[in-house]
Amino acid sequence: MFKLFNLLFLMWLYNNSGSSTIPLSGIKGGNVTLSCKSEDREIVSIDLSRLKILLSCQNEECKSENVRVFKEGSCDIIIKDLRFSDAGKYILRVDYKNPQTELEPQTLEYQLCIQDYISVKKGEELKLDVLLINADKVVHLAKRSTGRKEGWRRGHGVSSDRMTIRDRNLIINHFTATDAGTYEVLDSEGQILIMVTVTESRTESKDELNYINDDKTTTYFPPST
Structure with a gap:
């Protein structure tokens, strides 16, 4: 019930937030960091959402729906082994606590782009x-x-x-x-x-391959004096 409420709240926040989107890019097969910049505040909870909650942390204990997604440091989120299906929008909500007053939660929206490089004959x-x-x-x-x-x-x-x-x-x-x-x-x-x-x-011709192989075995001798 708590997760359902939290998810509905995050969806409402996403549709009503005027905050700007943070662009991110990562190489397919690599890693990317969703940085939260907590400013040394005491964190109560962390939730990463993308249509559904992917990672939820309460009092330093985290539960993840994906083994490739985990928390690092105070509230940064790492996504490992990037895939094309990881591309899109993410919402990170961080709730803080202060001895004197409750601080407003921090909500960050990210747009993740996945890059790849291939070669075709x-x-x-x-x-x-x-x-x-x-x-x-x-x-x-x-x-x-x-x-x-x-x-x-x-x-x-x-x-x-x-x-x-x-x-x-x-x-x-x-x-x-x-x-x-x-x-x-x-x-x-x-x-x-x-x-x-x-x-x-590029496919080398037979003559080009012979030239490359010959060049590899050529030894340079300086002229005698």
Whole structure:
């Protein structure tokens, strides 16, 4: 009952808060810290929410719905082994106590963007596992272009006959150099959830490989005097 009340309160606070969002970014597979900056106050409770409560701490005892989410220090929250599904909004509520007076709780809102870097050979399949439940569209910024081209939009599908959707993946068939660049996944509010930088994997020719191998075995002898 307490958790349900707390969750409803956090949702109300999220919808009625005028506080600004703190942008965060992390590399897929890495870690990210949601810093609370407690200013050495006595903390009574900490709750991290994202549609549901992910972490709840009372009197230094924490319960987490996800083993990758935990508290560090007084109230900083760490998310380990980042995945694309971690992208989105988080709300951190910290309740303080003071011997003389009750202090207002601190509520922070974060927008987490997950980044990734992949390389694809020409002619192969480019698979982007980015069609999250909260994704609204995917746009492509080519390396040699100043504009963004929409590749997929919820409710409209893909924009190219070389694109298909399979198991939540956006598939681009027969990868070419023009497909390289940055792919941004945005939510319905235009916030960036995911950024994937795609480069073309260079395949050396037989002559180039022979040159590289020969160069590795070449020994330099200084001229005799």
